[in-house]
Structures are given as structure tokens and as C-alpha cells.
Amino acid sequence: MQPNLQHHSKPAVASNRGFQVWWQMTRPHTLTASFVPVLLGTALALKHDHFHLGLFAAMLVASILIQAATNMFNEYFDYKRGLDTEHSVGIGGTIVRDGIKPKTVINLAFGFYGIALLLGVYICANSSWWLAVVGLVCMAVGYFYTGGPFPIAYTPFGEVFSGFFMGMLIILISFFIQTGTVTSTSILVSVPSMILVGMIMLSNNIRDLDGDKENGRKTVAILLGKKKAIYLLAGMFTFSYLWVLGLIISGNAPFWTAIVILSAPKAIKATKGFIANNIPIKMAPAMVATAQTNTIFGFLLAVGIFIGHYFS
Template identity: 70%
Template sequence: MQSQMQSSSSPAVEKQNWRIWWQLTRPHTLTAGFVPVLLGTALAIQLTDIHLGLFFAMLLASLLIQAATNMFNEYYDFKRGLDNEQSVGIGGAIVRHGIHPSTVMAIALGLYGISLLLGVYICMNSSWWLAAIGLVCMAAGYLYTGGPFPIAYTPFGEITAGFFMGLLIILISFYIQTGTITSTSVLIAIPITILVGAILLANNIRDLDGDKEFGRKTLAILLGRKKAIYLLACMFIFAYGWVFGLIITEKASIWTMIVILSAPKAIKATKGFLGKTAPVQMMPAMKATAQTNTIFGLLLSIGLFLGYFL
């Protein structure tokens, strides 16, 4: 018994425990949390000095909301019988590691609580109107898989994710620094909005067969696998084309053209889905889609910085 107790507290076991909690956040999706904040701040630096406290508060709140949303997903997919030990792309804390579902829910609500405190700080230093917007964003994160009519079961998951975790986060990040919203900030937010939606579409392409069995009506299911992959490719093309359009119309600096360096990831993501049907075979394509959003967003932010300083 003593040896078992010592073994349970060994560094190897503790490291494994931390890995379980880390995987529960679904880290490959967290880019959808920090890229919009970075981009909104990059836009703001052209108009004002950056308030670092607000930047880090917004960044942390966005990441915590994204992580909590993933935990709600884990909880409700388990409750509805979607997840099992063989499920791909999940944290697996409940079905693989025996974490009690109520613990996962409690942690998710705790992350929301911290986000609310961060939101109070942000509102105190900007506008209390943001409190209502923030609460709507948090509600959308919960209702994606929670509630009687989960958004994840409908064709509107991509639009919802793109709007709340892309467009709104970018504009809030811009607003808390500048106190205003400009047409340029909206226009430059569009490609990231599309790419955040693409992450959800890639997820739904991977899970298409399993989701269909459980009665989901995702966009990927309604279109069919082949057309959904074509749509994913079109979303990538649209995102790059939009940036070039902004450059041509002089709404963005020529430096933002460096987003093209992320194109190989988009191509890898698209090709990675072609001819695949098993979820585990499509995981590299799913990750490449998330990486496209990350690299594209970072490069777009760098391009904005270079356009301002050079």
C-alpha cells in the first residue's frame, strides 16, 4: 500500500496528471483565442499607445473562455454519449482517465469566473457596454454544446465560432485600446473570422460519420464530405484573396502580403482531408487548419506592425 501511495505521487505520475488537464483544454484550438486579440491590438497600435494591462487581461480572458468552451464540449458530448475511449480529437479526461464529469464542468465554470473578473477590469478601463457583449460571447461558448438546442448540432457552428471568437474578439481588443471601431478594423478582421470558422469546419469534417450517427446536422453533414472539403479550400482562398484585396484598395499595408507564407499549411490541410474517412487519418489535416489560422494571424499582425513602423 505504501509503495502504491509513493508511486501515485511520483514525478512521472504528476507529469501525467498535468498532461491530462492540459489536453482537456484542447490546446490545438487555443490559437482561436489568442490570434484575434493579437490582431486587434496590432490594429490599435496604429492609432494609440497600447495599454499592456488591457492587452494581457483580454488575452487571458479569451484563452480561458476558449478552454472553458472546450470543457463544456467534453462534458456534454460525454453526457449525450458521443465520446468514448476511441474518440479522436477530444481531451479524453472523462472517458480515458476517469475524471468525474462534474469536475470538468466545475473547472469550466471556474475559468468562466476568472474571465468575468478579468472582464470587470477591462470594463473599468474602457466601457461597461463591453460587459453585455462579453456575457453574450460567454453564453455562445456554453450554448455551443450546452443547453437544449446545442449550436454544434446545427449548420451554424462555423458562423457562430467565426463571429464570436473571430470578429468580436478582434473588435473588442481594438476597442479597449482605442475607444472606437473603424471600418478598417472590421475589414481586416474578416479573414481571421473565416479561418476561425474553418477550424470548426475541419473538426466537423473529421467527425462527420460519428456526428451523423448521433443525429447532428452540421454543415459538413449537410454538404457531404467532398463538398465540405471544397468549402474548406474556398475559405482558405477567400482569406488570402481578401488580404490582397485590402492591399489593392490601400486598406492594408503591402507588408500584410507576408500572410502568403502560411499558404503551405492551408494546402496541407486541404490535401490532408482528401481521400480520408477515418478520424485518426484526418487529425494532421485538422491540426494544419488550426496552424493555418495561427500562422496567418501572426503574419498579418506582423505585416500591420511593419506597415506602421516602416
């Protein structure tokens, strides 16, 4: 597929080169997908009376930097493949709308990776060097999600990869660096986070379904069609709440974690928003509500675990 040459013309001059442009380039509303799992993994570790502030801070910053860099890789490679224009709908557009040079975006992304690597050295030195392998794999997935000859995001496996690496694995690493182990409970508790992070990607793909189809992508949303993709989204929301109920009944999570139900209105808003709209820009609020579901659900789950540890 040949890229649209108009995308490689001189970018529009940014009307505002202030902090907002650079902040928007990180796609801030997605950063909670890295923050919440770190918080959740650490909350689980407190049950074992383990907490190392330095490791928590390093893991938190490294995860956010990797997520932000992944977003920048997405910005860069979508531009290079001619998928972004100044009229594209979405939270990206730093290159095509704000006039930031592509080289600047890619260099900043690698710079963030460099800082994350240094933080990773500190984490490994204070836990296990085996984490270096895991960390490098995570960073490779972040790059190849939209980079390389066969981007993961263009396949039906985007939700699986993002959910596993940005949802489950971050929780388990955060738990491991505090406790030195991974337990069955930590794995079970990380399942809904894995699902909800994957649903952020699915919501993005539902919104972009028509454009992605034209550009040859084979996402889950394209393979299922909009209606069935929304059913899948709603089903995964429901499964996540039922999973927590199962954790409570089985004794793997305290009763207090039932407060995750307070995030349900956001899940309902997301589902209804996708059902009611077909125009991408009108589906954007539903996509934001999906990300908010993950954020609020994960935060409340961490709070429930924390309360259960100290008050049960």
C-alpha cells in the same frame, strides 16, 4: 435520442494524472483561436498610437480562459450525451479515457468563466461598461455551443457562430479597449480571421462527419457531404488570401501583410489531407493543419500590420 449507457459507467482510471492530462483538457491547439485575434486587434490599435498593457494582458487571458472553458463544456456535454467513448478519435477524452470526474470538468470550466468575469470587470472599468453585455453574450455562446437543449454545434450554424465570436468579435473588442472606437478598417481586417476560425470548426466536423450523422447532428459537413465540405474549406482558404490582397490594393492594409502567403502550405496540407483520407484518425493531421493555418495567417497578418505601421 437516448444516450449510450456505457458512457455513464465508471470512467477508466487515468494512467497519468499529471499536468499533461489537465493541459490536454483545455485542447491547447485550439487556444490560438483566442490568442491570435487579441494580438491582431492590438496591432491594429497601434496605428492609432494607443496601447494599454494591462488591458491587452487582461483581454488575452480572459479570451484564452473562455476558449478553454468552452472546450471543457464540449468535453462535459459530449460525455453526458453519450457521444464520447474511450475509443473516440480526437483531442478530448479527459473524462472517458483519463478518469477525470465529469463534475470536476464542469466546475473547472465555470471557474475559468469566473476568472474571466473578474478580468472583464477590470476591462470594462477601463474602457466601457457596454462591453459587459458583449462579454456576457460571448460567454453564453461558449456555453450553449454544446450545452443546453439545442446546442449550436449540432446545427449548420456552428462555423458562423464560432467564426464571428472567436474570430471577428475578439479582434474588434481588443481594438476597442485600446482606442475607444471601432473603425471600418478594423472590421475589414477581421474578416479572414472570422473565416479561418470558422474553418477550424468545419475541419473538425469533416473529420467527425460519420459519427455526427449517426448522433443526429446537422452540421454543414453533413448537409454538404465530405467532398463539397472540403471544396468549401479550400474555397474559404483561398478567399482569405484574396481578401488580404484586396485590403492591400484598397489601402486598408500595408503591403507587408502580403506575408500571410507564407501560411499557404498549411492550408494546402489541410486540404490534401482531407481529400486523401476517410478514416477519422488519419484526418486528424489535416484538422491540426487547419488550426495552424489560422494561427500562422493571423500572426503574420498582425506582424505585417505592425511592420507597416513603423516602416511605411
